[in-house]
Amino acid sequence: xxxxxxxxxxxxxxxxxxxxxxxxxxxxxxxxxxxxxxxxxxxxxxxxxxxx
Numbered sequence: 001x002x003x004x005x006x007x008x009x010x011x012x013x014x015x016x017x018x019x020x021x022x023x024x025x026x027x028x029x030x031x032x033x034x035x036x037x038x039x040x041x042x043x044x045x046x047x048x049x050x051x052x
Contacts, residue, residue, distance in 0.1 A: 012038045 001018060015038045019031030040047035 014038055046049060
């Protein structure tokens with residue numbers, strides 16, 4: 001998991017960011033988005049861009 005070893009969330013603080021949900025919604029049910037740029041910095045195989 002990304003939040004466990006090797007501490008990806010501590011090393012890549014901008015990996016996740018808020019989605020479109022309202023702030024009043026239960027925090028455990030809010031959507032989040034992933035930064036593909038930061039994800040690719042963790043390991044190159046974690047993100048591949050496909051040209052069509």
